Amino acid sequence: MERIQSAIAKARAARSASGTPSDRPPAFFSRPQASDAARIAEAWEALPQVAPEAGQLARHHIVATRGGRETAAFDVMRTKLLHQMRAQGWRRVAITSPGAGCGKSTIALNLAFSLARQPELRVLLAEIDLRRPSLARMLGLREKHGFAEVLQGSARFEDNAVRIGTNLAIATNRAPFRNPAELLQGASVPAVLSEIESRYAPDVVIFDMPPLLVSDETMAFAGQVHCALLIAAAESTSASEVDVCEQELAGQTNVLGVVLNKCRFMGPDHGYGYYG
Numbered sequence: 001m002e003r004i005q006s007a008i009a010k011a012r013a014a015r016s017a018s019g020t021p022s023d024r025p026p027a028f029f030s031r032p033q034a035s036d037a038a039r040i041a042e043a044w045e046a047l048p049q050v051a052p053e054a055g056q057l058a059r060h061h062i063v064a065t066r067g068g069r070e071t072a073a074f075d076v077m078r079t080k081l082l083h084q085m086r087a088q089g090w091r092r093v094a095i096t097s098p099g100a101g102c103g104k105s106t107i108a109l110n111l112a113f114s115l116a117r118q119p120e121l122r123v124l125l126a127e128i129d130l131r132r133p134s135l136a137r138m139l140g141l142r143e144k145h146g147f148a149e150v151l152q153g154s155a156r157f158e159d160n161a162v163r164i165g166t167n168l169a170i171a172t173n174r175a176p177f178r179n180p181a182e183l184l185q186g187a188s189v190p191a192v193l194s195e196i197e198s199r200y201a202p203d204v205v206i207f208d209m210p211p212l213l214v215s216d217e218t219m220a221f222a223g224q225v226h227c228a229l230l231i232a233a234a235e236s237t238s239a240s241e242v243d244v245c246e247q248e249l250a251g252q253t254n255v256l257g258v259v260l261n262k263c264r265f266m267g268p269d270h271g272y273g274y275y276g
Helices: 002-017 034-046 054-059 069-088 104-116 135-139 147-152 180-184 188-200 217-224 239-250
Strands: 092-096 123-127 161-164 168-171 204-208 227-233 254-261 273-275
Touching (some): 034 188, 069 104, 069 227, 104 123, 104 135, 104 168, 104 227, 147 180, 147 188, 227 239
Parallel strands (some): 092 204, 092 227, 123 204, 227 254
Antiparallel strands (some): 254 273
């Protein structure tokens, strides 16, 4: 683990010295007007509510539904994420990884639940990993949802999302979607995302993205987000893969940092590592 941390730090220092990557222009982060509060609350209330079983969540390592020792790492990640996003006026964050099996969807769900424990925040988690959707399975959802159809403009968001508690909405996909890169680069996507944000006014939108080195979907969509987190697996992701992915992401959006996941040999006081 120390070797990959050191290699990542050296690669970043080299890029910084060379003057890349450049800063991205800030997007928007604003609270809704008081006159819109009733409309927004009604839209959230209309989303079908579900309550995932505790055992189902535990089997998939979703632990951040309530506070405690095992959620501390996600809460620290949440605080750092909010601090950086609020400072820049950002709302949309992508979560991706170099390859499969790094745990990005698990982290996306835990981060969403951690954020939603702050009652003043509205949080939306949207599944963009259209080749291998997994969020519905991890949550134990039975609804036959298709967020891909929403992005396509052929279905309504409220018919393809669920609400957990009062302030967390999750949009999933029931099955893989054909030609996802073409969809994500389509003309309908920016308008659909803007319409969802206008209607629900989420404070944070998390996009669970495909792995960067497996397909081109993440790069096709990266221009739609304000920032990104890269998830690396401690014993399978190489430092060179992290460096390549950071450079690729930095060409499209702002890279918040690298989360080092699956660290088997860390001490008892550590969980997920976060390096910004």
